Amino acid sequence: MIVTDTHTHLYSDAFDDDRAAMIQRAIDNNVSRFFIPAIDSGYTDSMLQLEQDFPDHVFLMMGLHPTSVKENYKKELAHVEEMLAKRHFYAVGEIGIDLYWDTSTLAIQKDAFKHQIKLAKHYKLPIVIHCRDAFDEIFDVLETEKSDDLFGIFHCFTGTLEQAQKAISYNMKLGIGGVATFKNGKIDQFLNQIDLKHIVLETDSPYLAPKPYRGKRNESAYIIKVLEKLSELYELPQEKIAEVTTQNSKDIFNI
Structure with a gap:
């Protein structure tokens, strides 16, 4: 069984x-x-060093996180452009x-988001979307950029069934992590209505640890708790959940 953590810091x-x-755990x-x-x-x-230390396991993205979009964001976007031109990355993210x-x-978050979507299309890469209190705004941007070469992952998906279906309509997989195990996480109430072909697993470690580690530092080994929850929701063996979600990640990241 091979499990893929599609989003870990x-x-x-x-x-x-x-x-x-x-990492060894x-x-x-x-x-x-x-x-x-x-x-x-x-x-x-730090990211480049991580890849050097674990070359068989670590796959890097490049992008500007929306909470880092400040007055100097154009300088930061220039860095993203420089890095994408210099070497291969597996996605443009996390952005949003x-x-x-x-x-x-x-306004500048939207500008940075659109700019990086265009970079992803130029390099034929997926995008990895960060969305917090901004579903409508994210969907507005995705609608303007909708095309066959727009695809990626809606990281840490916490929306409704309707929002999940809308995200999927823009060629996005749903990144499912610890929230699926939360008592009040809500996505567990409808997740099995989403075809597993649209799902990838993630931790977002060190954040959003699943039960029974909620409130503690998250780590990639804890993704097994997410896998167990999806096995329960989909009534499928853990090995099947791992197989399908890992293949989904390979399709997205072109591996």
């Missing part, structure tokens, strides 16, 4: 004391493929809109 300083051991639990989202230029060197922390930057 393994370079986070939350792992500075035990990064290698934490995941590998020992059949979680052997880690897709690493970017935040901003301040993390690029976040209105939880700051609504005043909506």
Whole structure:
């Protein structure tokens, strides 16, 4: 059984004391493929080092996270462009809109999101979307960019069934993580109505740890708890959930 974590911040300083051991714990639990989202230029060197240390397991993305879209965002976007031109990445992400922390930057967040979607299309790469309190705004942008070469993952999906179907209509897989195990997470109430071909697994570690680790530091090994929950919801063996979701990730990331 091979399990794929399609979204994990393994370079986070939350792992500075035990990064290698934490990654080995995941590998020992059949979680052997880690897709690493970017935040901003301040993390690029750490991401590259992570890839160098674990070349058989780590796959990098490049992008500007919406909470890092500040006054200097055009300089940050130039860094994204420079890196994409320099070497291969597996996705443009994580990108999108976040209105939880700051609504005043909506206009420039939209501009950065659209710009990076165009970069993804240019390089024929998927996008990995971050959405917080911004479903309508995200969908507005996706509608303007809708095309056959727009595809990717709606990371950490926490919306309704209707929003899930809308995301899928834009060629997006749904990134399902610890929220599926939460008592009040709600997505567990309808997830089995979504064909498994539209689902990928993720942790978003060190954030959003699944039960029974909720409130603690998340790590990639805990994706097994998400796998167990989906096995229960879909009434399928864990091995089948792992097989289908890993193949979905391969299709998205062109591996």
